[in-house]
Amino acid sequence: MAYVLNEEQSMLKDSAKEFLKNNAPVAQLRQLRDDNDSKGYNESTWQQMVEMGWTALTIPEEYEGMNFGYLGLGQILEESGRTLTSSPLLSSVAMATAAINIAGSDAQKKDYLKRLSHGEITATLAIDETARHNPNVIKSSLQSQNGSFLLNGTKVFVPDANISDFIIVSCIDASGNDSMVILDSKSDGITITREHLMDYRNYGTVELNNVKVSSDQILANANKHTIERTLDVARVAVAAELYGSSVEAFERSVAYLKERKQFGVELATFQGLQHRCAIMFCELELAQSAVLNALNAIDRGDEDIRLAASTAKAKVCKVAQLVSNEGVQLFGGIGMTDDEEIGFFLKRARVGMAMLGDYNFHLDRFAVLNGY
Amino acid sequence: MAYVLNEEQSMLKDSAKEFLKNNAPVAQLRQLRDDNDSKGYNESTWQQMVEMGWTALTIPEEYEGMNFGYLGLGQILEESGRTLTSSPLLSSVAMATAAINIAGSDAQKKDYLKRLSHGEITATLAIDETARHNPNVIKSSLQSQNGSFLLNGTKVFVPDANISDFIIVSCIDASGNDSMVILDSKSDGITITREHLMDYRNYGTVELNNVKVSSDQILANANKHTIERTLDVARVAVAAELYGSSVEAFERSVAYLKERKQFGVELATFQGLQHRCAIMFCELELAQSAVLNALNAIDRGDEDIRLAASTAKAKVCKVAQLVSNEGVQLFGGIGMTDDEEIGFFLKRARVGMAMLGDYNFHLDRFAVLNGY
């Protein structure tokens, strides 16, 4: 039963759906945007998420987590994708927590995971140095200096950089190997510029200028392999959220077709539109399976999750593009107005598609992993 | 007026349409197939084409041709594409004639073009040595021997090889340069194996085993550039014919939708099918322009026809694939039977698509020619 939620997972999903619908609907994101909110997310909503234990889901019990697994977290991400909720869920709970889970020493886990689990701190993951995701390009580097290190470099497209307490940065260590370090975001030498992207969420450019790093800030098991695994977990998380946004956009479009009349009949009666919706349904079914498969692969502890991750991210990217475009088109003129929420899904989709590798990136990787 | 036929061209097109409909419809190809005809084309139909002067269209008046131009020939090819007529039109009139026009010396033109113009001989062009078109791969080569040459190599996918009097072969000359030679197909050392491909037309594999070649058989102006130009003219000719087959398949499908009833109404009333047909109409319009543009570029004597040729071949390939697939699907079960002719269009389309570079080949070339 790899694809069917168990009772606990179903309950978690249902409660997340209910909570987000009531407490963090699309209207909340609109409000944050219209208020030009300096935090870019609602702190009290976030505190409630913490209280519900969402931050503890993927953290082992020995570090005061719930060890509930990624299939569970995936359901929450899917639901928060439906409501386009802006929060540190993706950056802190999915990405940064994964990095420490995968590459941290026991001491580092004791230190950071406990606090992450209780929501005392948030963290994010800084990978990209180029406008398009290319994790093979790492120029940020550590230089030894008197038993500690200096870190220099620039990271872009860092989710929630401006609101995170800690930033986990991929870099080249003093020996020339790929590594990750965890930085207090208030450290000297760190400049974070908030970037306003089309989805109105939080992103930052992080400039690292001779930032002092002690050896206990270097994630003990960080290397090329664990960085890639961390990225793959993060990609699956992005895919889960983006799948949620896509299925929501689709359902809203279908509902609209049933309401909107033209030429005296509901749009739902036009076969041209029916067939397009049916095709979208098929594509979403395939995407859902790909996401569930990848979440399971993580939970099962599969040695190699690369193919599962790229399959999920690629398929979801393609579907997200399709349904977000069709969503605006099916809503027609009203869909083009800022008043209608469907446009928010279009905008979020393009950002989600670009995060940690777009369709082309993962389709190429899919082929390479299959040996062609 | 680059895209509108003049009166003479229109008359030619109309008379070709009338002639082919009456004398060489799809039923003729079926008959040739069912009879397992050893020639694979109807010689008396071909003689009538010769009498109408079609073989003379692109040959200058000084070589006893009509100098009517490729826009005119393109119309005949389009019409013969509609009827799927098997004849040496493409191989001899479009391809081989172009090779001599472009790369022959005056003496060679006097010798061959005159006879081609009067239909006394037919010829074809042998380029491919690999299963997928790749004209940069030429292994066939000439070696000097006592003032003449020996030619060795193997050519595949040669149209009408089994029924042509002469074969023009691309090869590497004794100095290592790209060249073309014209061979009497009955020469010693030439073995022609007829290949039965899915469109039931004539193709051959040509094995060249120490074939003696005298220097006057080497096309005087043959080189990398003139070979490419010859190929581009040939590609445009293939595109013109394939466009004709495509538009015919489309029109037959549309007509069928108007006749065929399901659920008490004509299929033509289903919006899902209407929209797909409308999209095919748009694609065919674009393809037609691309073909006309390329035919004009040849007639204008443009220095560089590469972009025009690749644009036309690529666009027509894409459209041919679309409408031939949709054709069978729209005809439904009956479209799957050999009794119905739409399947002949599907089969011819796949061969035409592969000839002298498929969609991917020409799309790639389009990008390269545009500098990316």
Add this chain to the structure above:
Amino acid sequence: MATTDTVTFKSEVRDFIEANCPEALRKPVKKFEDYFWGGKKSAGGTDEQIKWFNAMKERGWTVPHWPKEYGGGGLSAEENKIFLNEMAKAGARKPLFSFGISMLGPALLKFGNEAQKKEHLTKIANGEIWWCQGYSEPGAGSDLAALQTRAEDKGDHYLVNGQKVWTSYADKADWIFCLVRTDPNAPKHSGISFLLIDMESEGVSTRPIKLISGKSPFCETFFDNVKVPKENLVGQENMGWSIATFLLTHERSMIGGIGDTDVKQALHDFALGQMGSDDNGKLADPLLRKEIAEIELDARTLDMTIQRSLEEAKSGKPIGARSSFFKYAYTEINKRRYEAMVAAAGVNGLGWEGEKYNDGAVAKQFCRTKGNSIEGGTSEVQLNIIAKRILHLRGKKQENGIRT
């Protein structure tokens, strides 16, 4: 939950297979001749096939879940599951293939009278009769209920006139189960009956259908004043549509890739074999590489979705109209797969005859795949079903109760 009985039964089945199933019949079925069909006109099958068939027939295990009184094995649902499991584990072929088992049988069990069950089910179980299906007509494709084959009431018999198409193996079959029109004046769904017809009756003739891919098992079947005894009517007169619907639903849930066990060469391996790779090990044509990756990625997610659906079915969520999705997705992917193969193979993929082209295997299969999205309900019909039955995209009920 293994009880003593089930454990006993399991080992009984296992032992039986071990003792009776010839080694040659423990490989996947690859071609028509690998199937044993029975029937009067059957070529008879190989010695191994007949041995295996007779052993199984004796037990009633050609149709293990049918009642014993009709030649079945009388297995309970649980036993049947064990039985199928053991057969799968041993890789043992079914002893008898037949549309009688897969299609007519379920209908007779549900709608047939006692005499019909006794007569026909038993003969199916014993492999005596080869049945074929007479549904489609030239004028009734997607709109099956528009069928026109007439069966006139002549007192003790019906007089049948008309034509069926797409009757698989009609030229080899002994009997045909047919939908015929018994009331031409009723609304189209209400005037249809389900009739069993002996193919040896006077006035029945067949003609094979040649497809764009070449020979096929399909035939046209003609009825010219064929007399059919009234006892061959299944269910009530003019109620045949409900039997057809029952069977069509049954059929649709069997297709669409579920259970497709052909071991296919990976598409990318085929393409690599045809064109090789570049210096980085990537398929030589980057554009075709993209297409192939898209096809393989879609195929992979479809496999996952079928797996998911089976799990969901086990948890009590029936597949229902989603079988239309599987049918649609599988056939469309399969068509794309063959488009890519033809493109990858260049002229070698276009060969139609000759050893060099393996007698046109790729080209002919390419042509054949075009029918995937037509047979068993066109892709358009599947999309209609998804739109209406899953997404409920249709007009609202008006005050007069009619949907727009």
Add this chain to the structure above:
Amino acid sequence: MATTDTVTFKSEVRDFIEANCPEALRKPVKKFEDYFWGGKKSAGGTDEQIKWFNAMKERGWTVPHWPKEYGGGGLSAEENKIFLNEMAKAGARKPLFSFGISMLGPALLKFGNEAQKKEHLTKIANGEIWWCQGYSEPGAGSDLAALQTRAEDKGDHYLVNGQKVWTSYADKADWIFCLVRTDPNAPKHSGISFLLIDMESEGVSTRPIKLISGKSPFCETFFDNVKVPKENLVGQENMGWSIATFLLTHERSMIGGIGDTDVKQALHDFALGQMGSDDNGKLADPLLRKEIAEIELDARTLDMTIQRSLEEAKSGKPIGARSSFFKYAYTEINKRRYEAMVAAAGVNGLGWEGEKYNDGAVAKQFCRTKGNSIEGGTSEVQLNIIAKRILHLRGKKQENGIRT
């Protein structure tokens, strides 16, 4: 065929442009401020714009082909062609942009009475009045004839109540030409009238529409018990739909890429600038390279087709319903173009605010292109038109004369 007169006229136009058109107005229009719109509320335009406008107005050349008695230039068709040719050659901008010229004018010339022509056409020609168009309503998009804005007959005036959407520049315009419902009981196409309404009338208000791409020229326009004199009815009461049809056809033939003179950076140059090329000079991402090549190839063939269509029009084959094809093809290609740009630019293409992202130029334009296939008739409507009017895909006429 150049006669003495036409040669004289040609040099007259050329000399006039040379003498009067400021250098600054001989560059392509790039932004809203580059247009001179006239009207009462207009900011007035630059000195150059006003100089050029006045010089042209004096000649009647703001509307060169309109009759002189309504402020036009009175040019014959041939002269007008020469005039437009010379303007294009000089790269001279039109002196006045106005929906009055492009949309209302043709309708008044054809359907207006003498008083309306005298009053309104003259003021349009002189740039005194800025007109906007009031067609669409919230409940009447593709199905324009479903409009609900009521105009009740109150003897000497109509009382108008309702709401229009997508009225471009309604907040800047002086008058609006509207479709209103004058007979709510008639079939929907038969109860519509064409009315001219002063935006300063009591009860008229506007509200700008914010789009997903940000600010827009579009407004909602509300009519709350607005009194409109009867003399402002164009054509006959309840016959407005024929005027609307005339104008919509007119409008559709103007859009769809024909006359789109924006000089755009080639898509592949944009992409090369964003991501660079590989060792062979090919765009770094081979998959995006394929998409871009497909878009550019389609765009190129569309340009050819527009050229072909213009040539065909000259030879007497009218564009007709094929304008729907141009509209459809152009907008769909444009949407693909911006998808590719966003993909090529990565996070830089996603920026919404800030200098670094050129204030979100790419992202906002990307969003804006999504409206291309909605405004001016959705892509679905264009496909319907192509299917029905060009391909004649519709039911046959039944015996009762009704098409299915």
